[in-house]
Amino acid sequence: MSTEIIHQTAAQMSAELASGNVTAVELASAHYDRISAVDGDVHAFLHLDREGALAQAAGVDVLRKAGEKVHPLAGVPLALKDVLTQKGVPTTCGSKMLEGWRPPYDSTVVTNLKKAGIVILGKTNMDEFAMGSSTENSAYGTTRNPWDLSRIPGGSGGGSSAALAAFEAPLAIGTDTGGSIRQPAAVTGTVGVKPTYGTVSRYGLVAFSSSLDQAGPCARTVLDTAMLHEVIAGYDPKDSTSINAPVGKMVEAAKKLDVKGMKIGVVKELAGDGYQAGVTIRFNEALEALVSAGAEIIEVSAPSFEYALAAYYLIAPAEASSNLARFDSMRYGIRIGDDGSRSAEEVMKMTREVGFGKEVKRRIILGTYALSSGYYDAYYGSAQKVRTLIKRDYEAAFTKVDVLVSPTCPTTAFKIGEKSEDPLAMYLNDVCTIPINLAGIGGMSLPCGLAPEDGLPVGFQIMSPAMKDELMYQVSGTLEAALQSSWGKPLYASAPELSVR
Amino acid sequence: MALNYDQAIELYEPSLGLEVHVELNTNSKMFCGCATVFGASPNTQTCPVCLGLPGSLPVVNARAVESSIRIGLALNCSIVPVSRFARKNYFYPDMPKNFQTSQFDEPICINGYLDVTIDTEEGPKLFRIDIERVHMEEDTGKSLHVGGATGRIHGAEHSLLDYNRAGIPLVEIVTRIVPGTEKYAPEVARAFVAELRDILQSLGVSDVKMEQGSMRCDANLSISPRSSGLLGTRSETKNVNSLRSVERAVRGEIIRQANRLQAGERIVQETRHFQEESGETRSGRSKEQAEDYRYFPEPDLLPILADPAWVEELRLGLPEKPSIRRKRLQESWGVPDKEMLAMVNAELLDTVEETVLLGADPTKARSWWLGEISRLANEKDVSPRSLIESTEVAEIISLIAAGELTDKLARQVLEGVISGEGTARAVIEKRGLKVLSDDSALMVAIEAAIAAQQETAERVRAGNIPAAGALIGAVMKATGGQADAAKVRELLLRHLGQG
C-alpha cells in the first residue's frame, strides 16, 4: 500500500494541514484525483462539487495561513450522502424523481460541516430515498464494494462507505433509519455511527421515516468518526425532535482505550441460525479481545427483538408513504405527462409511476395499507406497541450492562443481484441494526476482521443507552486498538488495490 | 309544485352542525417563521418548511397554541392535558406536503358550548350550541385557475399556485348537531357565527374577516321527516363567506333537500358550494366514498402539554365575554332591547361605546351613528366607521349639548367632516356654522316676525302659548337655521309677556 496522503486518517490529515505540510486545496485535489482514478469502477459519487469544494478549501488555507484559529478538521475532505440538502448542489436521494433539483437551503448538518471548514467533495450514491441495503435501488446505478467489485457496498449509504474504503474521502456522512450507516460500514470494513435520535439535526435530511432517521458520522477509524461526530451533533431549534443538551465528549472517549470493569452485554437473540460462520468467529474473537482488555461479557436477552424487523417494516413504510407524498411534480423535481391535456392529478400519477423505483413504490403501497382505515390498529398500531416493548427490552438490559453488542449483519457483503428480486431476504439483512432505530438509542459498527471463508470484512455492532454515545466510542476505541495491534495494521489497509484509470 | 321554506319546515325537521375555520393573526406561520401578511406578492412569504421542500421540518408557533387554548376557554371547553398533531393524508396541489398537519383524535380543546339568543315569534329564545372540539391545523396555498372564462376551476387550462397562505395557523371549531332549532336553523347558524366572530375579535386572536377568508364557515345540514326519529343524509356547504350567506345557505339547503325528498330523490352525501348570487348551493365533491385520510401521529412534532397553571393564567387573562359586555352596556346606557340589537346587527356597538367613552350621551351617540352617519354610509356603500372618527362624532355631540350647534347645523358639520374639509371645529369655522347666540341679533328677527304676524302675536299675548310656534318658525327661517330654537322661544315668549 502506498503512503499517499489519501491513505491517511482524517486525524493525520488534520495534523498535516496544521503543520503546513499540505494545503486544503492540495488535499481536496488529491482526493479528486483519486476519485477520477477509481470511481469509474466504484461509483460512490453521484455528483462532484469540485468548484465549491476547492473554493471552500482555499478559504480554509487563507485562514490557516493568516494564523486564524480553525477547527482541527478544517480542510479535511468529506463525502456527503445525497439525502442531505446542500444549497445549490444537486440533491437526488438516489431517485429519478429529484433529478436536477438544487435545494435553496443547507441542511443543518451541512451548515455545521461548513462552519468547521470541512470540505464537501460531493454527494454519494444511495438506495433511492434510503430504502435498501445494497444501493441497488439507486436510480443512478449500483455502487460497488471496493473489497470486491462484484459485491454490494451495503445500503442505503453504500456510496459513503465505499468512498471511505476506496480512499476517495477520509470522512463521510451517512443516515441511518434501520442500519443504513452501520451495515455499509460493516461490509466495507469502515466505521459508522448512528447517534442517539435527536442529537444530530434532521433539518435538511430528506425524510424516509421521520421517527427513525438519524444522520451520523462515518470514517475509517474510530477517532476520525468521533471527531466528525462532535462537528455535526448539537441542538437545532429547526428540528422539534432535537435534544437540547450538550454534545458528549466523543473524542475523549475514543482516546480512553480502557474498558476495565465495563459490562458488555451480548444480545442472545442476535446470533445463531442465519449468521455466517465467519461472522460469528470474528465476533467472538472481538469479544475475547474486550475481555482481555478488562471488560466483563454478560449474555442478555431481548425477547421482543424477534418482532423488531416486522415492526420496522410497518412503521418505516407508513411514515414514508406520507413523507414521500410531496414528490408530485408540482413544485420541484421531474414532471411527466404534462402535455396540456392532462389534469394535475393525472400528471402526479404518471410522474410518481416514472419517478419512483420498484422498492419505493412497494414501501409506499405497504405503508399506505398499514395506515388505511380498518388496518391501522392491526398493523401500524401493533407495530408501535412492539416499539414500546423493544424500548423496554433495552431499558431492562441497560440496567445490567453498560453497552450491548452483536454482529452488525448476519453475513458479509453479498453479490450484486443476489437478493435484489427477493425483498424479504433483503430485509433480513437489517435484523441486527433495526432495534436501535426503533428505540432511538445509539449504535455503531466497526470492523472486527475478515471472514475466513470469503476474506470480506465483518462488522461488530455496539449499542449504547440514549445520550450515552460516548460509551460506544470508549468500547470501540479500545477494541480497534486491540484488534489492530493483533493484525499489525488497520483492517482498511488490507483492502485490495483498486485498478487505477 | 316546489315547496317553499315554510312548507319544507312543516314536513321536515332540520339538523344543523357548523364547522368554522379561523386564521389566527400570529405574526409568523404555524410551523415556520414566514410572515402572514394578507395580500403580499405571490410566493414572497415562503420558505422550505411551508413549501414542503424535501428535508424541511416544522416547529410549532407558541402563540398559535396559546391562542387556540384561549379560544377553547372562551368557548367553555375543556383543555386537553396532552394533545397531539397528526397528519391528514390526501393529495391536492395547494397543499405542499400532500398532507395537512392537523389534529385528529387528540385535539387541544373539547366539549364546550356557546349560547346565542335570537328573536323568535315567541320573543327572544336562547339556544345552546355544543362545541365538540377546537383543533389546530395549517392553511393551504391559493390556486388561480387560468384559461377558463370565469377564473373558475372548470374549463381552466392550467392553474397557478401561490403558497403565501400555506402554513398560516388555522383553528377549526366544530359544533355538535344543534337540536331543536326548528324553523330558526338559519337564524341560529347566523347568530352562532356572529357570536363566535365577536368572541374571537374580543380575544384578539384573528382578524375574523369573512370576506378575506380569515374566517370561513362550513354548514352541515340534514333534514328528516317529522317525528321519524331518523337522521337524514347530510350535505356540507363549504366556505360561506358572510353572516348573511350563512343564513341564506342554511335556508337554501333546507328547501333543496326537502324538495328532493318530496320528489322521491335521495340526498347525496357531498360537499356543496354556496353561490353568492343565487343563494343556492351547487354540488361539489361526492363524499359517498369516504376519503381515507390515513391519519397518524405527526412524527416531526411532539405532544403539547397544557400545564394547568398555564391554562389558568390564560383563563384569568380572558377579556369580558361579548354577551356579558352587551348586557353591561345596555344597562348602563339604558337602551331598549330593540335598539341594542340594532346596534349589534349594524356592527356599531364598539363604535358607539368608543364615542360614549369620549363623553357623548349614549342615546345621542347611538342615534347619530345609526341614523345620519349610517344613512350617508349607505349612500356611499361603505361602512359607517370608515366615514368618520369617533372623536369627531363625540365633538359634534358635545357642541350640540353646549348649544353651539343645532341638529340641523350639526348635520352640515358632519357632512363637511366626511367630505374631508377637516375636523368638526374647522368645518364650523370655514362654513361659519355657529349658532346665533347673540340675543340682540335674535331680537331683530323676533321683532320682524311679530311685525309680520301681529294677529298671532296678540293671541300669544292673550295666553295662547302654542300659537308661538308659527312665530318661532318664522325666526328660524329668517336666521337660516343658525339660531337655537329653544333660545328663540324663550326670548319670544318673554318679549310677549309670557316668559
Place this chain on the structure above:
Amino acid sequence: MAAISREEVAHLARLSRIEMTDTELDHLASEMGLILDSVSKVQGVAGDDIPPSSHAISMQNVMRPDVVVASLTTEETLSGAPAREDDRFKVPQILGEE
C-alpha cells in the same frame, strides 16, 4: 397467506397517486401478500396495557416564539419549479372542488 387482491392494491395505488399497469398490480399483490404475512407477526404481541410509541424519544412542548424570520426570495422559492408563470408555480389544470 395474507391475501391481498389486485383491486386492493389498485385502491392503495390510487390513494398514493401512483399509476400502475395490470402487470405491476398483479406482481405487487403477490409480493404484498408475502410481506404482510411476515410483518403481521406484530399482531397480538403487546397487550392492551402497552402504550404505542410514535416517537423514539419522549419530549413535549417544543415550540418557537412567534417571530418572523426571513423567507426565501421568490426566485429561490420558484427555483425548482417545473413550470412557472407570474411568480407562481404553473401546474396542470386542477380537477376537483373549487
